[in-house]
Amino acid sequence: MTLRKIRWRKAQEIRSMRKFLMAVPLVLFTVPAAAQQAAAPQADDMNRVMDQGLQHSHVMQTAEYLMDSIGGRLTNSPQMRQAEGWTQAQFRSWGLKNVHKEGFPFGRGWSIQWSSVRMVMPRVIQLTAMPLAWTPGTNGTIRAPIVVAPMKRERDFEPWRGKLAGKVVLVSLPGDGDEPGDPAFKRLKDDDIHKLDRIEQPDVDPAARERQLKRFKFRAKLDAFLKSERAVAWVRKSYRDGKLLHGESFAYRVGDTPALPGIEVAAEDYRRLARLAKVGPAPTIEINSTVKFDDSDINAYNIFGEIPGSDPRAGYVMAGAHLDSWVAGDGAADNGAGTAVVMEAARILATIGIKPRRTIRFALWAGEEQGCLGSLSYVEKYLATRIPANAPDGNDQWLRWDQWFPIKPRPGYKDLVAYFNIDNGSGKVRGIHAEGNVAAVPLLREWLQPFASMGANAVVASPTRDTDHEFMQAVGVPGYQFVQDPLDYSSRIHHSSIDTFDHLKAEDMRQASVILAGLLLQSANSDKTLPRMPLPTQSAPTNPFKYEDPSDD
Amino acid sequence: MTLRKIRWRKAQEIRSMRKFLMAVPLVLFTVPAAAQQAAAPQADDMNRVMDQGLQHSHVMQTAEYLMDSIGGRLTNSPQMRQAEGWTQAQFRSWGLKNVHKEGFPFGRGWSIQWSSVRMVMPRVIQLTAMPLAWTPGTNGTIRAPIVVAPMKRERDFEPWRGKLAGKVVLVSLPGDGDEPGDPAFKRLKDDDIHKLDRIEQPDVDPAARERQLKRFKFRAKLDAFLKSERAVAWVRKSYRDGKLLHGESFAYRVGDTPALPGIEVAAEDYRRLARLAKVGPAPTIEINSTVKFDDSDINAYNIFGEIPGSDPRAGYVMAGAHLDSWVAGDGAADNGAGTAVVMEAARILATIGIKPRRTIRFALWAGEEQGCLGSLSYVEKYLATRIPANAPDGNDQWLRWDQWFPIKPRPGYKDLVAYFNIDNGSGKVRGIHAEGNVAAVPLLREWLQPFASMGANAVVASPTRDTDHEFMQAVGVPGYQFVQDPLDYSSRIHHSSIDTFDHLKAEDMRQASVILAGLLLQSANSDKTLPRMPLPTQSAPTNPFKYEDPSDD
Known part of the structure; x- marks a missing residue:
């Protein structure tokens, strides 16, 4: 996750929620009738996910190559270029379809x-x-x-x-x-998790x-x-x-x-x-x-691969993690771990040969550490645009991104029915953040139920930010981040020179891969889809009567 | 403290007590009548120690120069040579007497x-x-x-x-x-300290x-x-x-x-x-x-300075810490802190101009990290000899030192009436180890009493080892180590690359300096002296019926 997050986390786990709109409508988007007729999932799919992910796991081998052989992956660095090629090759070797990279303007290697x-x-x-x-x-x-x-x-x-x-x-x-x-x-x-199940009012x-x-x-x-x-x-x-x-x-x-x-x-x-x-x-x-x-190529690249769905009208589900990192260490917990888990979920689902109703897309983002720039470019390109023509150039675009209005949905806005982001280190998955979308809680709970025995059954209301689901959430697209055991992520690993492979926990990584694969499988096949948030509009300041203290600056 | 200690500490705080003899005699050595007539201490001495040590402290300046300007002090390294000179100059500048260094054969710079x-x-x-x-x-x-x-x-x-x-x-x-x-x-x-008040039987x-x-x-x-x-x-x-x-x-x-x-x-x-x-x-x-x-000088040097006593027949008291360190860091907690505290106690007592009955000697040892070699040479030279003529050369001498018998006391054996060693990092003094000398507990308790309000009133029975009082204790000379708050000494500082000045705690260092100065003052002036341990003789194996498991090696 980006730099901003760690500071926010340290200050308080939940409070910063500027973008959350208190009036959450309970509108359920209904699935088109055609989708209902698509291929039904195999009853034993979930068992096969477990078997492939726990008995035949490849997640630590993926992580090892990414962290040890390739190393820290600063966006547009030679190591990131190597990772872009290697991850696509892995996706292809596992039989994923539509494996490709998509560029966006970034900057220097x-x-x-x-x-x-x-x-x-x-x-x-x-x-x-x-x-x-x-x-x-x-x-x-x-x-x-x-x-x-x-x-x-x-x-x-x-x-x-x-x-x-x-x-x-x-x-x-x-x-x-x-x-x-x-x-x-x-x-x-349990008590720590319970505390995450709380929404505080936004402070605009x-x-x-x-x-x-x-x-x-x-x-x-x-x-x-x-x-x-x-x-x-x-x-x-x-x-x-x-x-x-x-x-x-x-x-x-x-x-x-x-x-x-x-x-x-x-x-x-x-x-x-x-x-x-x-x-x-x-x-x-x-x-x-x-x-x-x-400067030979100033574009950064997101990496994609897919397991095609049988019903093109049912939309798609997506899992993502950012492939880029800082370079003091090897980018292991942030976010080689998430990358390896997303890749492993892809490998598991491809290997057991599932045929989902909805397409399952796997995304490895670039430029996350500089402001979620890869996922932002995806949002602008496929989901919704909001940067005005007269916006200042440079960092203002993303730093102010959630302040530009109006948001104009793209034609593909509703196609993305669920996005799962993983970017909290290598700790065991304990549940999922509903990201303020209280209407989504029951369905998320249903989908997590099979993993209760693996310690991952919490659906907590609180939102998270500063990673690649943020800009999706900010335009009302259902993007979710997992609750994970923190391990030593915030205390000493995040962005640091000891963010190396051996601070990753193999059991946790295998568990997370199985759960991500299982959630993708269920959300890709489910008759139900997650309720969406309303399209955000300009928030009113929380305290319009406040004077600025000049010494605050 | 040496390498051995940290491992011992980690395994268990107290257990290793091979040299402790269970039969502690309650013989009190009486003070010669002549000493009784020496100059009585000033009633307000202790208040002046407090004032000088807390309001006019120099301990952190001493520590700063030693750690930052001189740096890590591997015995016989150029930095250690610089420290040998600088510490003597400091002692002299504070008015200490008989400031000098004493060499012993060591090895290469x-x-x-x-x-x-x-x-x-x-x-x-x-x-x-x-x-x-x-x-x-x-x-x-x-x-x-x-x-x-x-x-x-x-x-x-x-x-x-x-x-x-x-x-x-x-x-x-x-x-x-x-x-x-x-x-x-x-x-x-309190409970942690209470656990230290326990003697376990030796495992020979x-x-x-x-x-x-x-x-x-x-x-x-x-x-x-x-x-x-x-x-x-x-x-x-x-x-x-x-x-x-x-x-x-x-x-x-x-x-x-x-x-x-x-x-x-x-x-x-x-x-x-x-x-x-x-x-x-x-x-x-x-x-x-x-x-x-x-190899221009293969001798290592202990540094000494004194505040002369008024009664030459009353013996002397001594405080010591080792000046040498490893060189990954700056040798701050191990044992620049102890060195600075001993030097500060000297400065405090010299500055307030006390005239003690007994001489107070300050010792800064070399070669501690290689096996308490500086204090060992002091013991062999002034207190008691035990290395036999036919002993193997090299490390065997100190590694087996506590196994050589008989111990032959030197003429100065009984002159040293109390030795206080400080080598547990920069943590606040919480009390003192009686080092298995249960007969010494009441007097140590009496001497510590003035510092109860500073958090340092515990006298615990357990012995400690692997620092410079060890070889004194091993010949029955009353040498004591303090109980100190551990801070992060064992977890990450001891011998490591972050053993630097800024992991020292200034308040704790000032407190320790005052307490050491106060204990020296009291023990130098006291009518009573600490009971001694019996002269050790060869211990019997704890379990003479044990077979060796050949796979243990």
């Missing part, structure tokens, strides 16, 4: 060739550090004193004017670190959104300021202790590449530099990084 | 100049890795395929004969990793000790085997997940240097290599490390 960061004064030590995504390399070795100049807003620039030339600028506040008083690794207790606060946009755009301003001050590089502190790195950065568009190399330094190493600078002569650091840009 | 380990096939990634202490550098770049050949005992060599030439040999079993289901960071609850098992010695000596055999097979380097897996490194290795003696470079690779990276080797062509890795040996 970028990969790290070499990277070394050392403190060389007052003593020599190797620092745990990495280049930030899409920032330039150093073009040889940079050796320069540091200056600690925490800057979060434009007004923080002023005190540093004239003081940064020739310096490596540490732009994060060092802080004191934190200590993990809770277990890093957790499974959900346009000013808060504008502040978020402003923070997002600060990066480019900081880069311009540092360049104008003739700084030589900048350093950001890792937001997790324990020498973990992440490397997220967002300047992926052609023409947006920052002028200066940006480096993430492990929190312990960063704070050591900052302390030394506080008490004595500023330490000197040495950065040597070689990165490679590739 | 060793430091890392540069280190880079990458996987280059099937893809290029930087691995988290470091050279193992006292192993040679690569003398340029080694680029070779790996082979996973787990070897723990000599009988594991056979299957690999003829298969290792030109290879980098991964000698650890990859395993599956573990997940932290307990909080990494903990403070002791000579065969177990012999097995331990054999395992310890396996390293040299492995190196010889790998050399004879013409392997090019060997790799050990980190024993902690989460990309932590440690770098411990023990071939520090001149002439014992291994033939092959030894590298520790982070668990996640190691297991990735091992998986790739299992499913496909073995990955190729590239190692480039430059290390520096220095």
Whole structure:
């Protein structure tokens, strides 16, 4: 899942629900009569899914190749290109139909060739550090004193004017670190799941959104300021202790590449530099990084494969996960796990040779980490358009996407009758989020019933966001995310340098694959379809009487 | 504390108590009459200790310089040499007397100049890795395929004969990793402390000790085997997940240097290599490390300083911590924290100008991480000798040290009336271990009483080991270790790459400094002295009827 989610999750599990409309109509879309006559499912299909998924699983082999051999898959990087080809080849080898990729404009390919960061004064030590995504390399070795100049807003620039030339600028506040008083690794207790079965009223606060946009755009301003001050590089502190790195950065568009190399330094190493600078002569650091840009194809690609349905008028169901990742680790829990589960569900259903009434489509999205861009392009192309002709270019398009009105449904709007997204790490499936669609609860409950004995029987009302079902939900298409055991996803794995294969749990991955395959099978064959949400319209601010506190910015 | 301790702690907090003799005599050594006439302590001394230690503390500044500016202090490394000089200079600047260093034969100086380990096939990634202490550098770049050949005992060599030439040999079993289901960071609850107030009977098992010695000596055999097979380097897996490194290795003696470079690779990276080797062509890795040996002075040095007592016949009290560390991190919790606390106690007492009856000696030990070698040399030189003339050379001397009999007390044996050791990280002092000396409990309780309001009032019976009071206890000299909140010492900090300053807790460090200073003050001035343990003699095996299981080895 994207960067935004983790912060939201940490703050509170459920509260942020701006897009949820309280007036949920109980309209059930009825299935066309023709569909009722399509091939009935085999009574033992579900048992065959279980057998294939538990006794003959391939999910960990899929995951192993994706994470170990291919590795971290930054959108448009060489590794992502390799993954695009390999996943299609796998789909084809399992007999899926209509296997193809669909491009959308994205930006630059970028990969790290070499990277070394050392403190060389007052003593020599190797620092745990990495280049930030899409920032330039150093073009040889940079050796320069540091200056600690925490800057979060434009007004923080002023005190540093004239003081940064020739310096490596540490732009994060060092802080004191934190200590993990809770277990890093957790499974959900019944009570935890129960708490997810709650819908809080949306907090529609346009000013808060504008502040978020402003923070997002600060990066480019900081880069311009540092360049104008003739700084030589900048350093950001890792937001997790324990020498973990992440490397997220967002300047992926052609023409947006920052002028200066940006480096993430492990929190312990960063704070050591900052302390030394506080008490004595500023330490000197040495950065040597070689990165490679590739603009030969600026499109990113979503990958698709299908098991065709027998009734073309019955619509289709879809499962998806994002194939792309960050590159500090191997993109295992986020979201190689989801990718492998979606691929395994495809393999299971193809292998047992089911003939569903509705087409089952499998989607592996690109650009999720940069704002669910792959699934967004799918929505705009096939489901509903909402970006106006006069919308600003760049990040505004997706950052403001849920604010553009009116939403204009595409002809295929109602064809997608259910979308299941998996992007919460490798933890066991414990149930599914109804995503605020309270009318869908009974049917979801019915479909999950066969998996009660595998620990996955909860249907909880709360919505989730910041992954690839979000923009579907935002136009009223029924897209659902699973409830999964969190394991150590949020505490230390998500986006980090230890997001590697061996933090995935094989039993959980097999369970999730079986459940996803089973849900697809049922939703593809069911006489009933999930009730939809109303087409969203502009929300009214929750508190129209509120004054903005100028110090909030 | 040394490597042995952490394993012991993890297994069980108290059980290992081989050296404790159950028959504790209640003989109280009486203080010579002359001492009774020495200068009485000032009634407000303790308040002045509190004021100096809490309002005018310097402990974190001391710690910061030691960890950040000097850094990790492997015995005889350039950093340790710098620390030897700096700590003496600090002692002198605070007005301590008899500040000096005392050497003992140790071995080679060793430091890392540069280190880079990458996987280059099937893809290029930087691995988290470091050279193992006292192993040679690569003398340029080694680029070779790996082979996973787990070897723990000599009988594991056979299957690999003829298969290792030109290879980098991964000698650890990859395993599956573990997940932290307990909080990494903990403070002791009353109940936890209560559990420490328990003495378990010693388990005297000579065969177990012999097995331990054999395992310890396996390293040299492995190196010889790998050399004879013409392997090019060997790799050990980190024993902690989460990309932590440690770098411990023990071939520090001149002439014992291994033939092959030894590298520790982070668990996640190691297991990735091992998986790739299992499913496909073995990955190729590239190692480039430059290390520096220095044999210009093979002595290691303990550092001493004193506040002289007024009564030369009353003996002395002593506080100590080890100054040396491993070098994956900066040696902060182990044991820069203890060093800074001992130094701060010295500063506090010197600054407030106390005139104690007994001399207060401050000791900063070297070679603790290699087997408490600095404090052992002190014991042999001043307290009691036990190494026989015909003892084997090398590690046997300390590994078997508590088995040599008879113990011959030195003339200074009874002069040391109390030794306080601090080596459990930076956690708040919660009390003190009576170390099996149940007769000492009432007086320790009396001395701790002033600190009850600071959370440090527990006197627990259980013994501790694997740090610098161990060999004192082992000859019947009253040496005590504190009960401290564990924080994240065992879970992730001890010896690791994140043993850095910012995992130290300033409030706890100030509290510990005040308590140590207060205990020294009281024990230096007290009319009473701590009862001693009897001079140990050869223990009888706990189970003389036991047969050895040959498969245990």
